[in-house]
Amino acid sequence: MASHAFQCLLTDRDLRASLVAIHAALRPGAHFAFETRHPQARAWENWTPSNATDITDTYGRALRVWHEIDSVTDDVVTFTETTAAPDGAVLRVDRTSLRFYDVTTLVALLVETGFEVETRFGDWNRGPVTGTSQEIITIARRT
Incomplete structure (x- = not known):
């Protein structure tokens, strides 16, 4: 897995x-x-828009991805992941939770x-x- x-x-x-x-x-x-x-590394504390990552998708497109924390409840972190074009045009927003x-x-x-x-x-x-x-x-x- x-x-x-x-x-x-x-x-x-x-x-x-x-x-x-x-x-x-x-x-x-x-x-x-x-x-x-x-959990002790508290990785989610660095999931901020200022720590955006530039990636290239499988089609060769340049993209920028960033995360914003919505909540931390016990051991579950809920956050939003935004994928945008290099010019900042938002292409996709996903919300998820991880334990x-x-x-x-x-x-x-x-x-x-x-x-x-x-x-x-x-x-x-x-x-x-x-x-x-x-x-x-x-x-x-x-x-």
Whole structure:
């Protein structure tokens, strides 16, 4: 599961149902890997229009993308993502929410649904999860 898609599962119920389905699809001993942003890094605090990103889409068009936080309630961050042309003409506005799972919650839900955490990293170089890690990369094994 890539691109922080895991964070789109906003409730314990949604996450539990997904983990049960993933568990059922895997053979015993198989692995499930996913990443989520580490809540202690508070990434959303940098999601502001002044931190807009210039990208090129799959059609070769130059675009500018920025985020604005609408609310932070417990571990759920709701925000607006605006995509615009380089001249500032708004092309699309999307509103979404992401849940920032902490390590304790992740482990508890994984164990409850029949997984064992095999390893966890705090970055893509296999560094440890620390208070300053941007990511929580988890590799869990179906028991």
